[in-house]
Amino acid sequence: MSVSQEEVQRRLDHFRDVCTRAGMKLTHQRTEIFREVAQTVDHPSAQIVFELVRKRIPAVSLDTVYRNLSLLNDLGLITTLGPPRESARFDANVISHHHFVCTQCGTARDFHNRGFDELRPPIEVESMGSVETTHVELRGLCLRCKKKAKKEA
Amino acid sequence: MSVSQEEVQRRLDHFRDVCTRAGMKLTHQRTEIFREVAQTVDHPSAQIVFELVRKRIPAVSLDTVYRNLSLLNDLGLITTLGPPRESARFDANVISHHHFVCTQCGTARDFHNRGFDELRPPIEVESMGSVETTHVELRGLCLRCKKKAKKEA
DNA sequence: ATGGATGCAAACCATTTGCAGTGTA
């Protein structure tokens, strides 16, 4: 249930490589923050990462954790779950459906697709729990943002 | 790009039915809050719903909107986008993958599936924007929560 | 009439930011 030593090492090497290339300094706290995320299969919140890192560096501050997670995300070294952080969004369409989410502006649009509704979960998921609903999220640029990006280029 | 009159009416009827059955009062603000969500294809945030409702009921308060959206969600009359609202979660696994999310405790687990990676977006999505990534989110009860639920029953 | 619902204000929690001091390259 945890990431193999070799994989963690590989991720750390990649991390150092990308940071150096981007001109980012390899500070103690930055390395430990990345290590914690790299060696777990969970998806820890910033708060959890903070608590884990604090075991090794008692003086770290929560905002350093936030700053680094955000930076690591920008560098593509880690990703976040769910739509880009924003406020909760509601939907009166309770029938099974899926979403197209714009990674730029965050707008979401529904679409229906029988095939997506009936996706068969792979067997390995059985060891995680029982699946009740299936939800496909397609991410990309909406027409408006694509147009805007083209205009600015 | 908006919900048909008949569908809105159908949703409102259902809303009244469910509320009454659940012993909830059909207040003016509650009805208008539901109507706003029911008649749009967008996925408005609580703030947006607040602004829309305020046009008709200038004295509504934001917390009434929050309370009602949460209640409507509990009654299954509306749903929220993405994983149950909580703090952002990070992931050092940057390779394309999918998630199993427990609706009870919120824990998320990765899994890989070539078939899911290669899902073809339906044609109608082309009118929304260009798809860059595909992400399947399976929701259900994780083993631990299922065990706990059984024990409590 | 009466218990649930509302409005107000204050509390809360996750996340962000300004600033002065610190450590890496």
Next chain:
DNA sequence: TACACTGCAAATGGTTTGCATCCAT
């Protein structure tokens, strides 16, 4: 040495809560 990075503290933004009043049933 210089500039990015850190810790601290205070600010912000979304959401929740306590309480007195109000209104749908």
